[in-house]
Amino acid sequence: MPLYLNDDQQMLHDSAAEFMKGEAPVAHLREFRDKQCKDGFSHALWKQFAEMGFTGILIGEEEGGLGLGHVEAGVVLEEIGRNLTPSPFLTTAVAGVEALNAGGKALRDKYFPGIIAGETVLALAIDEGTKHRPDQISMAATREGNGFKLDGKKQFVVQGGSADMLIVAARTSGSAGDEKGLTLFAVDTNAPGVSRDSARLVDSAVAAHVQFDGVTVDADAVIGEVDDGDTVLRRLLNAGRSGAAAETLGVGAGSMDITVDYIKGRKQFGELIGSFQALQHRISHLYSEMEIARATVLKAQQMLDEGSSKAELMVSVAKAKAGKATALSVKEGVQMHGGVGMTDEYDIGLYMKRDRALQEFMGDVNYHTNLVAEMHGY
Amino acid sequence: MSDLETFRAETAAWLEANCPPEMREPMTGEDDAVWGGRNATFKPGQKEWLNIMAAKGWTVPDWPKEYGGGGLSRAEAKILGQEMARLRCRSPLSSFGIWMLGPALLHFGTEAQKKHFLPPIARGEIRWCQGYSEPGSGSDLASLQTSAVDKGDHFVINGQKIWTSYADKADWIFCLTRTDKNEKHKGISFMLFDMTNEGVTTKPIVLISGQSAFCETFFDDVKVPKEYGEGVSSVVYEVNKGWDVAKYLLGHERSMISGGGSEGATSLGAKFADQVGRDAMGRLDDPMLRAQMAEMDIEVLAFRAMAERFGDTFKAGLCHPAQPNMMKYAGTEINKRRHELIMSAGGSEVLEWESDATNGGMTARSWLRTKANSIEGGTSEVMLNVISKQILRLPGA
Ligand SMILES: Cc1cc2nc3c(=O)[nH]c(=O)nc-3n(C[C@H](O)[C@H](O)[C@H](O)COP(=O)(O)OP(=O)(O)OC[C@H]3O[C@@H](n4cnc5c(N)ncnc54)[C@H](O)[C@@H]3O)c2cc1C
Ligand SMILES: Cc1cc2nc3c(=O)[nH]c(=O)nc-3n(C[C@H](O)[C@H](O)[C@H](O)COP(=O)(O)OP(=O)(O)OC[C@H]3O[C@@H](n4cnc5c(N)ncnc54)[C@H](O)[C@@H]3O)c2cc1C
Numbered sequence: 224m225p226l227y228l229n230d231d232q233q234m235l236h237d238s239a240a241e242f243m244k245g246e247a248p249v250a251h252l253r254e255f256r257d258k259q260c261k262d263g264f265s266h267a268l269w270k271q272f273a274e275m276g277f278t279g280i281l282i283g284e285e286e287g288g289l290g291l292g293h294v295e296a297g298v299v300l301e302e303i304g305r306n307l308t309p310s311p312f313l314t315t316a317v318a319g320v321e322a323l324n325a326g327g328k329a330l331r332d333k334y335f336p337g338i339i340a341g342e343t344v345l346a347l348a349i350d351e352g353t354k355h356r357p358d359q360i361s362m363a364a365t366r367e368g369n370g371f372k373l374d375g376k377k378q379f380v381v382q383g384g385s386a387d388m389l390i391v392a393a394r395t396s397g398s399a400g401d402e403k404g405l406t407l408f409a410v411d412t413n414a415p416g417v418s419r420d421s422a423r424l425v426d427s428a429v430a431a432h433v434q435f436d437g438v439t440v441d442a443d444a445v446i447g448e449v450d451d452g453d454t455v456l457r458r459l460l461n462a463g464r465s466g467a468a469a470e471t472l473g474v475g476a477g478s479m480d481i482t483v484d485y486i487k488g489r490k491q492f493g494e495l496i497g498s499f500q501a502l503q504h505r506i507s508h509l510y511s512e513m514e515i516a517r518a519t520v521l522k523a524q525q526m527l528d529e530g531s532s533k534a535e536l537m538v539s540v541a542k543a544k545a546g547k548a549t550a551l552s553v554k555e556g557v558q559m560h561g562g563v564g565m566t567d568e569y570d571i572g573l574y575m576k577r578d579r580a581l582q583e584f585m586g587d588v589n590y591h592t593n594l595v596a597e598m599h600g601y
Numbered sequence: 602m603s604d605l606e607t608f609r610a611e612t613a614a615w616l617e618a619n620c621p622p623e624m625r626e627p628m629t630g631e632d633d634a635v636w637g638g639r640n641a642t643f644k645p646g647q648k649e650w651l652n653i654m655a656a657k658g659w660t661v662p663d664w665p666k667e668y669g670g671g672g673l674s675r676a677e678a679k680i681l682g683q684e685m686a687r688l689r690c691r692s693p694l695s696s697f698g699i700w701m702l703g704p705a706l707l708h709f710g711t712e713a714q715k716k717h718f719l720p721p722i723a724r725g726e727i728r729w730c731q732g733y734s735e736p737g738s739g740s741d742l743a744s745l746q747t748s749a750v751d752k753g754d755h756f757v758i759n760g761q762k763i764w765t766s767y768a769d770k771a772d773w774i775f776c777l778t779r780t781d782k783n784e785k786h787k788g789i790s791f792m793l794f795d796m797t798n799e800g801v802t803t804k805p806i807v808l809i810s811g812q813s814a815f816c817e818t819f820f821d822d823v824k825v826p827k828e829y830g831e832g833v834s835s836v837v838y839e840v841n842k843g844w845d846v847a848k849y850l851l852g853h854e855r856s857m858i859s860g861g862g863s864e865g866a867t868s869l870g871a872k873f874a875d876q877v878g879r880d881a882m883g884r885l886d887d888p889m890l891r892a893q894m895a896e897m898d899i900e901v902l903a904f905r906a907m908a909e910r911f912g913d914t915f916k917a918g919l920c921h922p923a924q925p926n927m928m929k930y931a932g933t934e935i936n937k938r939r940h941e942l943i944m945s946a947g948g949s950e951v952l953e954w955e956s957d958a959t960n961g962g963m964t965a966r967s968w969l970r971t972k973a974n975s976i977e978g979g980t981s982e983v984m985l986n987v988i989s990k991q992i993l994r995l996p997g998a
Contacts, residue, residue, distance in 0.1 A: 226910035498997030503989035522906035544903040596895035601874035
């Protein structure tokens with residue numbers, strides 16, 4: 224597969240770009256932030272996502288979706304990133320759907336129609352500490368009757384407050400650090416014993432701390448196999464991480480573009496500041512980092528779609544590289560805007576904030592750098 | 602099986618059967634590369650490998666067959682490269698003719714020039730060097746002064762080049778000369794001539810690596826015929842239009858030098874963990890070095906994806922024409938950092954400059970040599986200037 228978008232993917236890119244820019248540009252984020260929107264995103268927009276077919280991107284055609292892959296999900300996510308569009312796309316249509324794809328038909332029949340229609344929102348209840356450490360999951364799921372009882376706490380559950388269903392990773396055996404013994408559950412958020420406490424984040428998205436107090440679920444809430452949750456979790460994480468990398472890439476690219484535009488127009492010392500070599504060299508370096516990140520993200524997604532055994536390594540490389548490049552982009556962006564870069568009125572600061580939140584989502588640069596070392600055997 | 606899968610299987614089988622075992626061992630130094638030419642020297646297996654590959658046209662797999670190439674499609678050439686890498690087959694031939702002059706001739710040459718010059722390049726019979734830089738003209742290459750004066754059926758060349766890599770070992774030179782003093786870019790011609798011509802002399806320059814693959818090259822009333830045969834002009838493209846050829850060739854040169862960033866993409870970490878030692882968890886027992894190694898693994902794998910994407914988009918005509926400058930910049934900077942890390946992981950042992958244990962200080966010499974990557978073929982600063990102007994369209998050209 225050549226490492227660029229094919230014609231169909233390019234068409235999807237064009238329509239996603241037009242849609243985000245037209246329906247949900249940065250002004251849309253500001254509007255929702257300023258009215259202190261409870262869920263942090265527009266349900267009406269989520270419906271429009273559905274009309275565009277985006278919500279069913281990873282759902283098989285026989286189940287009413289588009290039957291596309293991670294490359295296509297990434298194409299949409301990059302435009303989401305570029306426009307800072309608030310939506311539950313990554314958690315619901317990408318990571319959530321990918322987990323359900325590994326589960327049974329009953330669960331898919333239950334949730335897919337609502338997701339495709341843009342009515343259902345999913346959130347991922349994985350992390351328990353302040354950093355992403357899925358290997359350290361200790362929340363307990365004990366057998367009870369023909370089902371399970373869940374007790375414990377999850378945090379940084381993005382869109383957890385507005386979600387209809389949570390994908391919860393808990394321990395049915397073993398202890399924190401063990402690879403086996405995890406089980407994934409689909410838990411409806413109105414189940415008794417689930418309490419959620421939402422917090423607005425720096426990027427004005429909303430994430431929840433979720434408490435499970437003796438929440439009982441049926442055996443058919445299990446996604447995949449009991450004690451073998453790591454297989455499903457792996458799929459979920461690969462989809463979520465490569466997706467987050469694509470969205471991060473969009474944030475970095477968007478931030479670079481507005482910065483290039485800005486320095487082409489701002490005059491100091493009687494010259495356009497974009498003509499100063501000190502700035503040119505830094506922004507050209509940034510351009511080169513963004514191009515490398517773009518190739519890396521696309522490579523990871525192609526490898527996932529091909530089912531390559533090295534896909535996981537490349538996903539970590541992509542999350543780390545996109546993270547580094549975009550962190551540089553927003554930092555240089557604010558700096559090159561000068562004083563106005565610090566103001567709320569200019570958009571560049573919004574990019575910096577979204578980048579920070581995405582860095583923490585599903586593993587930051589250090590986390591994935593460590594994984595790369597482990598996968599390479601040292 | 603699809604045609605490409607069949608091609609992959611057949612290629613792998615053919616390589617297995619034909620690549621001599623010596624050519625599947627890792628290279629131990631620069632002198633393991635095969636440069637060909639009239640005075641070529643070969644180690645065991647090298648000549649055999651060159652000849653078998655040249656016979657199939659696989660020294661230049663994607664050149665047309667009539668010019669000594671393999672006539673492979675883009676996809677097939679990519680598969681050949683992948684299979685060679687997988688089976689650790691060495692490249693049969695290192696050559697400025699293949700990397701630089703060949704692509705320029707394929708693009709700008711006349712049919713007669715292509716038929717005359719390309720097959721000997723593909724077979725490794727003629728070794729070429731590049732006469733671009735002059736003592737006063739490096740980054741500002743178009744200010745070059747070496748003159749070529751039209752004398753009817755020949756030109757007379759006078760001047761000096763510098764940094765001519767392997768000029769003392771090369772058979773022919775592709776040389777930029779000034780044919781019009783009143784124009785800067787539009788007064789340059791791209792000429793081909795034999796280094797054994799009377800009036801050509803070379804003097805090696807010793808580098809900080811102790812190696813001296815580079816020369817000062819002097820031209821003292823060198824007579825260059827206008828034609829080497831019917832239609833085989835010594836000037837490529839047209840007189841005074843050599844800058845177009847030079848720039849096109851630099852694009853290829855820059856992509857080639859950038860390859861450093863993708864070379865040896867296998868992780869160094871595990872190897873160094875075995876040398877430095879491992880902690881109770883099996884990790885490289887030097888957390889800072891381990892972190893740096895892993896960061897470098899990410900940079901190298903990421904750049905390798907970029908190199909693949911660049912190759913694919915370049916061949917499909919989808920990349921920005923100035924993109925090779927970005928590849929050159931990024932690849933060479935990564936390569937330099939990578940060699941810093943190799944030195945640091947090697948510790949005191951790799952400092953031995955002249956000893957059998959270090960194969961004559963190979964690691965240290967390679968480290969020093971990489972410092973030229975961000976200078977030769979245009980410096981990193983110049984690459985960034987080009988990106989700023991041609992890709993980002995920043996003001997102040
Ligand atoms: C939080 C805050 C508080 C402040 N408080 C005060 C205050 O109390 N009183 C006051 O008077 N001012 C104050 N300032 C203003 C501050 O001094 C200016 O923001 C600063 O001088 C930069 O000017 P500028 O914002 O116009 O950026 P610009 O001059 O437009 O610069 C934009 C970018 O171009 C770069 N640039 C500009 N010229 C060149 C060049 N020749 N070569 C290379 N790069 C160049 C800059 O480094 C910057 O990255 C404050 C600013 C901030 C952000
Ligand atoms: C190992 C090696 C092999 C080489 N092989 C060949 C060869 O085979 N054939 C050949 O023709 N040449 C060859 N070269 C020459 C090479 O192309 C030149 O060295 C290169 O173009 C830089 O020119 P210079 O050395 O004159 O440096 P200068 O142009 O003098 O540059 C000095 C410094 O100033 C910076 N600088 C210059 N202009 C600008 C600008 N506008 N903006 C910002 N910074 C600037 C440069 O980046 C550099 O850091 C080789 C060089 C080396 C080191």
